[in-house]
Amino acid sequence: MLYPQSRPAAAAARLRRLIGELRDLAWLVRRRFGTSDDRARQYARLTLLERAARAIMPEYVITEHSKLWFEDDRFLEAYDRLEHGRRRSADRKYLVRSFAASVADLPGDTAEAGIYHGSTSWFICEALRGTGKTHHAFDSFEGLAEPGGADGQFWRRGDMLASEELARERLSPYPAEIHKGWIPACFEKASIEALCFAHIDVDLYAPTLEAMRFFYPLMVSGGVIVCDDYGFTTCPGAKRAVDEYMADRPESVVHVPTGQAFVVKR
């Protein structure tokens, strides 16, 4: 407000704003249901969704509609089967799948640190099916270790406890090796000559740093490391680990709006 208002004037202004909002909403609902124009209906639906999100969760940013990948039925059908219809990580899995597919012609295997029930590893394996690469999957299957001082307050020991059986069953059709154990000890069980793609998704500072230490030197030129947790306020330790490790290295850490970050090895 630019100038102080009297109480009745402020109340009248609030009422006018409310009436304006209700008129807008009525117009949007009429557009949503009362037009055969697809574009107008789409616009009305997204705007209604934005209004609802703004009321319920004002800090949430609704993304654009009409993206091609929303129509990728094969991807979404697989995603829904693996994630039981909770689509909130679909954008991240899509990005991982695209990166994995993009390095198919490079030498080297693939890896994931922190596989949980194996969904992202499944997308990596599926994207590179028939290329002869082995996928190395590392997990404690005991959830997270005790968070440290860099990790904030969000996580607890044992969070993200996954079913080893489910992960093994999902990856069984592929040339995947599952190395069970705590990071970094489980890295020693793997025999890897080179990597062209690695996904790090362990939420905390210490295992993220250990995964960077293990994966980065194995990366071939042009290979990609994706850190799932880099841009999440719930995972301050993951960002710190990646930034610290990359600080005196030539590659940039590219932070993307999905919350992930990636590094392309030179």
Ligand SMILES: C[S@@+](CC[C@H](N)C(=O)[O-])C[C@H]1O[C@@H](n2cnc3c(N)ncnc32)[C@H](O)[C@@H]1O
């Ligand atoms: C967020 S979940 C991974 C989700 C998975 N990448 C996906 O996209 O479906 C984190 C996983 O990291 C594993 N994890 C975390 N810290 C670990 C550590 N220090 N050693 C081994 N596994 C760890 C947990 O057991 C859990 O399965």
